[in-house]
Amino acid sequence: MITWRDAMSVGAPALDADHKKLIELVNFADQWVARESWPQVATVLDELMVYAQGHFRREESVMAALKFPETESHKKLHEALGMRARVLRDRFNACANDEDRRACGAILLKVLNDWLLDHILKQDMKYKPYIPKKALPPPSRGETELQIGLPPPPTEAEMVAERKARMEARNKDVEYALPPNLAHLLKRLDYVIPELPPPAKGFDSFEKLCLAAICRRVDKVLVFFHRHNPALKLELPTFFLASPEFAEKFHQAINTFIFPTLWESRQIRMLATSFDWASEDTDAFWEHVTRPLEQSILQGWTQAWDDLRLVESKKSDGTRVLQVKENTKALRDVLLPSDPMIYDIPKIGNREIDVFKSLLDPTNDWWATLNRSWRVCHDLYEQEKDPRIFQQKAREGAFRDGLLAAFNRFPPDWVDFMVLACHRVFPRISTTFLESFATNLGRSEAEREAHIPYTIRYLRQVREIPEIAARERMEEMEWRAKMKELSDFLAKREPKKP
Ligand SMILES: [Fe+2]
Numbered sequence: 001m002i003t004w005r006d007a008m009s010v011g012a013p014a015l016d017a018d019h020k021k022l023i024e025l026v027n028f029a030d031q032w033v034a035r036e037s038w039p040q041v042a043t044v045l046d047e048l049m050v051y052a053q054g055h056f057r058r059e060e061s062v063m064a065a066l067k068f069p070e071t072e073s074h075k076k077l078h079e080a081l082g083m084r085a086r087v088l089r090d091r092f093n094a095c096a097n098d099e100d101r102r103a104c105g106a107i108l109l110k111v112l113n114d115w116l117l118d119h120i121l122k123q124d125m126k127y128k129p130y131i132p133k134k135a136l137p138p139p140s141r142g143e144t145e146l147q148i149g150l151p152p153p154p155t156e157a158e159m160v161a162e163r164k165a166r167m168e169a170r171n172k173d174v175e176y177a178l179p180p181n182l183a184h185l186l187k188r189l190d191y192v193i194p195e196l197p198p199p200a201k202g203f204d205s206f207e208k209l210c211l212a213a214i215c216r217r218v219d220k221v222l223v224f225f226h227r228h229n230p231a232l233k234l235e236l237p238t239f240f241l242a243s244p245e246f247a248e249k250f251h252q253a254i255n256t257f258i259f260p261t262l263w264e265s266r267q268i269r270m271l272a273t274s275f276d277w278a279s280e281d282t283d284a285f286w287e288h289v290t291r292p293l294e295q296s297i298l299q300g301w302t303q304a305w306d307d308l309r310l311v312e313s314k315k316s317d318g319t320r321v322l323q324v325k326e327n328t329k330a331l332r333d334v335l336l337p338s339d340p341m342i343y344d345i346p347k348i349g350n351r352e353i354d355v356f357k358s359l360l361d362p363t364n365d366w367w368a369t370l371n372r373s374w375r376v377c378h379d380l381y382e383q384e385k386d387p388r389i390f391q392q393k394a395r396e397g398a399f400r401d402g403l404l405a406a407f408n409r410f411p412p413d414w415v416d417f418m419v420l421a422c423h424r425v426f427p428r429i430s431t432t433f434l435e436s437f438a439t440n441l442g443r444s445e446a447e448r449e450a451h452i453p454y455t456i457r458y459l460r461q462v463r464e465i466p467e468i469a470a471r472e473r474m475e476e477m478e479w480r481a482k483m484k485e486l487s488d489f490l491a492k493r494e495p496k497k498p
């Protein structure tokens with residue numbers, strides 16, 4: 001039995017009421033199972049499925065209205081939960097005798113209890129900070145009573161009105177009519193954030209599903225780094241991790257060089273017998289992977305990459321040489337861009353192999369954490385470096401400190417890519433900024449290179465093209481002039497003529 005506690009509140013009374021009703025339904029199912037009243041169990045389960053679907057829809061529209069950045073991934077969780085519950089309900093309905101029903105009912109309740117608590121306390125809590133105080137309508141009368149039907153979902157007109165009210169509240173302080181060249185300071189910075197494509201399903205073999213599920217986990221890191229700002233003119237090709245073409249080639253590399261080693265493990269092949277894999281997708285796959293299996297996948301993955309490492313040996317005269325295996329040469333060919341301007345990748349050595357190794361974490365889906373950290377970087381950037389007029393100004397150095405803090409949150413290899421992603425998206429994160437940022441990470445270039453090798457590699461390329469520094473100086477001057485114009489405007493003075 002679950003008891004509702006105030007700590008479970010997500011801050012929106014209507015959604016709290018939904019959660020209370022879901023808890024109530026699970027508790028009812030619990031009681032009917034204990035009494036072995038099977039027809040009632042079936043009825044409650046049906047009601048639970050219908051109610052949960054309605055709740056998911058309401059919660060998703062609230063998240064979308066709040067512009068909660070993890071709305072899409074949260075929807076995927078709902079889909080997976082719904083599917084899992086349906087499978088269990090169907091299994092229960094298919095039970096032939098009471099003994100089966102008892103066993104099935106016990107599993108079902110355990111799953112429902114865990115699911116409900118885990119989802120409300122961990123996943124739903126993530127949107128709580130986005131709920132404006134008192135902004136959402138209170139639940140309609142009767143919603144918390146068990147015997148009534150579904151509370152009506154908000155109509156499209158209600159949602160539009162709610163969005164409009166929120167926009168108006170936000171813009172209330174912004175009573176300026178800015179000149180057209182400054183108008184963008186009323187909006188958030190604009191750039192491309194690619195969405196993760198939906199998980200794939202319908203595989204005709206378990207092997208293909210495994211491979212696709214592993215590629216998907218890796219994509220959650222790669223696609224994150226695909227963000228870019230088309231308004232920025234960058235002279236040099238992007239770092240490899242940021243290129244969709246690299247992602248495609250990397251899938252091919254996993255398929256050819258890595259997956260065969262993973263597939264040798266009997267444990268992973270055995271997984272095919274423990275769930276109905278043909279109806280699951282590449283995200284749901286990971287819900288069936290147990291702790292020991294996670295370790296076994298990681299072991300296979302690490303082993304396969306380590307097999308591609310360059311081996312140091314000594315020649316007869318004592319000089320050291322690195323031997324490159326045939327497979328590693330083939331890997332280099334696979335990961336080469338179709339055109340050197342599409343992305344930049346060094347000749348693959350042991351450092352690159354370590355980076356590739358870091359891209360799969362069977363124990364952790366990094367998508368949400370990466371996106372949350374990005375939101376912090378974005379806010380700090382706007383506040384400190386390119387202030388919007390509806391925001392407070394951040395203190396000097398806040399953006400740099402935000403980036404440095406990322407070193408504690410991610411595998412160390414990725415911070416380098418985070419720095420380069422900021423350069424690719426934020427207009428004022430210039431190569432001059434990168435040079436000065438790098439000084440935080442070591443006294444000499446060699447020391448800095450140990451922390452952020454790819455940023456240092458990029459800066460070396462930049463130093464060879466003096467036009468880049470000239471362009472950046474120009475842009476910085478334009479930016480300062482614009483800021484001057486803005487402060488003059490806000491001080492209600494006429495802008496000075498140049
Ligand atoms: Fe919920």
Ligand SMILES: [Fe+2]
Pocket residue numbers: 059074078119123124
């Ligand atoms: Fe939810």
